[in-house]
């Protein structure tokens with residue numbers, strides 16, 4: 001089969017001499033129909049993601065059709081159209097038993113049954129991928145494979161908002177209008193009944209797409225560098241009070257600090273963007289104590305969140321089509337990666353069709 005292979009960090013090859021993998025017990029073999037890449041793929045390519053062993057087939061956001069099942073897979077059948085989420089817990093450690101398989105204590109230990117697809121095991125930038133059936137969610141009939149490739153992204157956005165206990169009528173600020181932020185905006189506004197949603201970012205074209213997707217107001221943090229918090233609070237017409245929920249997907253120190261400052265007293269903040277170490281939060285601690293703030297971190301998603309996300313897509317409550325850019329083959333992977341990196345044509349996600 002054909003696949004993108006990183007033989008070592010910073011080297012990309014496309015090979016067509018690889019054997020089609022066979023599904024082990026509990027696994028399914030999927031013929032990949034649509035696969036995409038996100039910022040984490042750049043870290044994997046650069047050798048900056050611990051746990052990745054080279055040579056490596058990347059790809060952790062994809063969809064496809066099941067063509068073969070290993071033993072003991074009861075929930076799925078050959079011919080099922082599925083979307084994939086990358087985290088598969090071992091199923092028996094304390095966190096997995098609590099349902100938090102995204103925090104599995106046996107991360108990277110393949111013998112435990114743990115898989116992080118496209119990270120610690122081969123992924124879906126290939127014609128076929130054999131992976132744990134636990135990672136696969138049946139796609140509603142109305143969804144395309146391209147929409148199915150957003151299974152993980154929708155799950156990540158939905159879980160972050162659920163971490164922040166979003167309620168109908170909440171005023172919500174979202175920082176970072178990338179793919180996840182723009183999905184979160186739609187979930188907040190259309191599915192969770194948010195009152196006012198203010199989207200904050202640094203790229204005008206992304207903010208204007210956010211407006212089309214339902215943001216009540218947008219703010220460019222570069223233009224408002226001095227007063228983005230003040231300005232955002234003014235938008236609520238309650239300058240002193242602030243937002244009930246603030247969700248950060250930007251991954252910068254500034255955005256995380258602003259997130260804390262934007263919340264009302266007793267408000268809920270979820271920080272989700274900075275998944276790698278090296279960034280520091282400088283904020284007066286009394287902001288949290290006197291602000292009586294609830295600060296949550298959110299990493300990926302557990303507990304069947306992705307299938308709920310697919311339902312939101314199927315109901316039309318979340319539209320990911322405006323986030324799709326390009327249409328590439330595996331052979332064009334380097335071109336697709338460049339298009340993603342340099343945001344050619346405003347691409348949020350590039351769609352790769354093996």
Ligand SMILES: [Zn+2]
Pocket residue numbers: 037038039040041060061
């Ligand atoms: Zn990703």
Ligand SMILES: [Zn+2]
Pocket residue numbers: 089090091092093094095096097101103104105106
């Ligand atoms: Zn576990």
